[in-house]
Amino acid sequence: MTLNERLDQYIFDEGIAVEEIPLFYYNGFYDYESDWACPVITLNSNIASERQRAAIKGHELGHHFTLSADLFFAPYLVKSRDEYRADRWAAEYYMPVKRLIELYEQGCRTPLDMAEQLEIPVEYLYKGLGIYYRKYGLYEDFGQYRIFWNPFNIKKDRRRRK
Structure with missing residues (x-):
């Protein structure tokens, strides 16, 4: 699907x-x-x-x-906050961190390859990576993996537990 x-x-x-x-x-x-x-x-x-x-x-x-709020008549700060929330929800839906790790395991190393597999434009992948950078900071550890958000990179450390 x-x-x-x-x-x-x-x-x-x-x-x-x-x-x-x-x-x-x-x-x-x-x-x-x-x-x-x-x-x-x-x-x-x-x-x-x-x-x-x-x-x-x-x-x-x-x-x-x-x-x-209704965004058509909302002030700029309310609009920007709600747009960020919608972008964050979308990024977490179509590119969850677990899926990024699965793609890394399958051999996708570049953002272009990952965007191809996620079936989204590469601009939206970069927008999602920016959202994760804002959420987690420079990097985040997920089991054996350390994901660097900016610049995007995934490293596997076999010494860590799953």
Whole structure:
């Protein structure tokens, strides 16, 4: 099952409607106070890449779980906080640390290879790595692995316990 299909299933399970229309300033937005009976994710129909579409769906689904205010009329600080929360939710959904370690074990060494396997654009991988850097600091230890966030690198130390 691809990332796009998993996101579609998750969106369906949460009871969120998805619509695609041509948008000029946004790639997508989430509306929970619409005339519909359920929340709506609106996507730009001009997006051709399935990876870009999946990344935007993940971000908008992140708004579903983390939104604290209507962002259209909110002050800048509230908007930036809620955008960060949605990005963080999306990054933790489509590139969890455990999955990064699995990809390292499978032989993916570069961010481009990892983005290919995660089925997301490389820009979103770097955005996710920046979020993890902000969350964990310069590096974090996960079992036998030490992950450096900036610059991105994974090292395995066999002397450590699993």
